[in-house]
Amino acid sequence: MKLSSYPIDGKYGKFGGRFVPEVLMEAISELEEAYEKTRKDPVFQKELDYYLAEFVGRPTPLYLAVNLTRKLGGAKIYLKREDLAHGGAHKINNTLGQALLAKRMGKTRVIAETGAGQHGVATAIACAALGLKAEVYMGTEDCERQRLNVFRMKLLGAEVHPVDSGSKTLKDSINEAFRDWVTNLQNTYYLIGSVVGPHPYPMIVRDFQSVIGKELKEQFQQKEGKLPDALVACVGGGSNAMGTFYPFEDDTEVALYGVEAAGEGIETGKHAASLGAGSEGVFHGMLTYVLQDGNGQIQQTSSVSAGLDYPGVGPEHSFLKISNRAHYASITNKEAVDAFLTLSRTEGILPALESAHAVAYAIKLAPKMGKDQSIVVTLSGRGDKDVETIADFLGEKI
């Protein structure tokens, strides 16, 4: 069985599935049917392509980071510039696709969760463009560290609901979005921002994000006349990584590296490395790797990057891990901040702190590879949103 043919019956091997309250089962079936119909509809595809080109600015460039490559003296490093997509991150690829789907399903209200605020902003953008009402759940701790994004969402006409339960971060905003959804099923579309949740969400989000991998495959072919040797992407829930990896899943000569947040270090317990240090569990509607204690209580995570601060991970990543198709590593806060500074100074590009984790891993990987080899790093977002966090981390006043 080719890896790209998963999910089968909603599962990636044993991972995935639909572990949700009964009240949602009908809504999820409705979504699955609508998506199956829509994905095969050339009119929908044309509409999506139009928005991706004219509104998002796709294709995003595949840029050879020539200074960084020279500095490291190993494999060539290419950057897939999702930071140049409208809104400043890859998130818009998914929100536009799902918002168009929501419209087709006749839903008038869209709810979403957000961690760093990037998915919330991308949802607000897509909904404003398509005339839908957006309401975004965001943990109060995340609201605090990403104040600019909260205000951006408001400027775009979205309503932001601060979530004060649990750890007050991404996982709690997902809990709250689920609670809203079960209450307002009839008119409401839940627009999940990553390759997580009950089937078919991990598949839908992966499919919409796969534009990243498809484009870079073609762009790399044009530039180098072959496939890249390695792909590197950061993994929180894992949507930019899935979008990068999926078109290459069956090209086994291409190495796939997912990079999780090691926070203050895996050994400190203050991290968000679900694949690296977690165990199998059932969380947010899916069977996947989860950070949990021995009693199955979900643990609090820690990362300088709000977008990676999540105790679960997309089920397809769990599947790629145990199939040994992809390798998962982790990068500490400090390494990520160092990579942020390095890329900013050598290339003139401020990466999102999430993406800086991928850059940090590529910086370790490149010198071990030959000069005739190439790494593509997905630069999932731009770092303007993170400058305050970086200043705090470095102990500098702005």
Added chain:
Amino acid sequence: MSITRAFQKAKEQGNGALIGYITAGDPSPEQTPKIADALIRGGVDVLELGLPFSDPIADGPTIQAASIRALNAGTTPMRVLEIAGEIKKDHDVPVVVMTYYNPVFRIGLEKFTAAAKDHGVDGFIVPDLPVEEAQDYKKTANSHGLDTIFLAAPSTTNQRLTKIVNATTGFLYLVSHFGVTGARTSVEDSTVQLIKRVQPFTAGKVPLAVGFGISKPEHVRRVIQAGADAAIVGSAFINVIQKNSQNTQAILEELEATARALKAATKIV
């Protein structure tokens, strides 16, 4: 007493059954058996013990807060089963454990189920495990003689309802409205219509219990009169616990009185 027998007994007395939910370990594991005593004295026919979970997506603010209090008091899944055992020692009343699936999955289906059986637990309710994902769970629980209580909801189609009624044992847990758990001011007409739609599917097969939002005697009366075999009350009890958390005696007295008033409303007229 088995769950099935508890329903029969209530019926023989001309009543519907009252199912009382509390979160085990709220406000502390030591107090839960006393709280259960009070509810049972007040007339609760089946006790539903909630196993506190860090991320209870089907629950509203009342039970979320109770779960946090219980977890902060050090309540573990195995401690919940011990509490069930203590209650079963003192009372011939069925005890059902309500748990999200992850603690069971993490501890191990077989290990958790065997331990539950050892402590006298009569059945499980797992709100995030729909029938499609429940094959192993159902096989394991039923093989230990534990009931597997499934949920139906307003959005459940008649086709799914047949599947769920075939899978459920003990009773069918019907979610009264779209939303999460939590006390409400009234029982809506749509809930009455829902009970009337579902009742023919359960009739002669398994008792029909209605929960979510039921907090007052008039709510209980309304769902029983609509054809339900039982009413499930949770947040109304937890509100009492929360309100009086410093004064154990006051909690117990008020819980007993609340249960008694709710039980009186189960009279089939």
